[in-house]
Amino acid sequence: MVAGGMRERWQALKPETRQRLRETLYHDMVSEYDARFLAAYLDDLPVTFSQGFRQVLKAWAEDEEAHFQTLHRINQGLFGVSDRDLERRKPNFKPLETLFEDEFSIACLGAYDEWVTVRGYRNNLPLYNHLGAEMRAVLRRLMADEARHYAGFLAVALECREGEARTRQVVARIRQAESGLYHQTFVLDHDDPIYGPELFDQGAANLCRQLISS
Ligand SMILES: [Fe+2]
Numbered sequence: 001m002v003a004g005g006m007r008e009r010w011q012a013l014k015p016e017t018r019q020r021l022r023e024t025l026y027h028d029m030v031s032e033y034d035a036r037f038l039a040a041y042l043d044d045l046p047v048t049f050s051q052g053f054r055q056v057l058k059a060w061a062e063d064e065e066a067h068f069q070t071l072h073r074i075n076q077g078l079f080g081v082s083d084r085d086l087e088r089r090k091p092n093f094k095p096l097e098t099l100f101e102d103e104f105s106i107a108c109l110g111a112y113d114e115w116v117t118v119r120g121y122r123n124n125l126p127l128y129n130h131l132g133a134e135m136r137a138v139l140r141r142l143m144a145d146e147a148r149h150y151a152g153f154l155a156v157a158l159e160c161r162e163g164e165a166r167t168r169q170v171v172a173r174i175r176q177a178e179s180g181l182y183h184q185t186f187v188l189d190h191d192d193p194i195y196g197p198e199l200f201d202q203g204a205a206n207l208c209r210q211l212i213s214s
């Protein structure tokens, strides 16, 4: 359950703020929930991962599950959510298949996605701030974890030592896949209005810079 202070704050909010918070909290919760689908998809891929990448993925999956549990508790505490809706979620990785070619392309996708996610949480700070100190502490932990995931995926991508041409090709393909359509794949879940082409371009440019200048 959530702390009494958070519930009191919630109840005192204007209806439109409450509505935006409710949508954002639910969106972020299900996005974290979908990490299990990505983990299962990666397990089934015919790609051999390095030991280092497997470690990064294991820690990542545990963190995302903890994020889901935290946001689920808050969603439940504030307005109750149906777990049946969660159980009905089904991923479709088909439209993103080309992004999962090998360890390098998957690590790039993970790094790009986590970088954008950190910005997403950061842009939603003023909204989440309405729920007070407990929520701020949750957000701080989420952002720190997502930033660590970004660093982990980036380190794996760097370890692959791909050349500039392949790097640009892989990153461009990720950027092109930002279609606004989301199929419960965890990655590229960016249909919230806080995201947009400018942020996607920054994410892609940042990744190219990190991989090519190193
Ligand atoms: Fe997360």
Ligand SMILES: [Fe+2]
Residues within 6 Å of the ligand: 064, 114, 117, 145, 146, 149
């Ligand atoms: Fe993450």
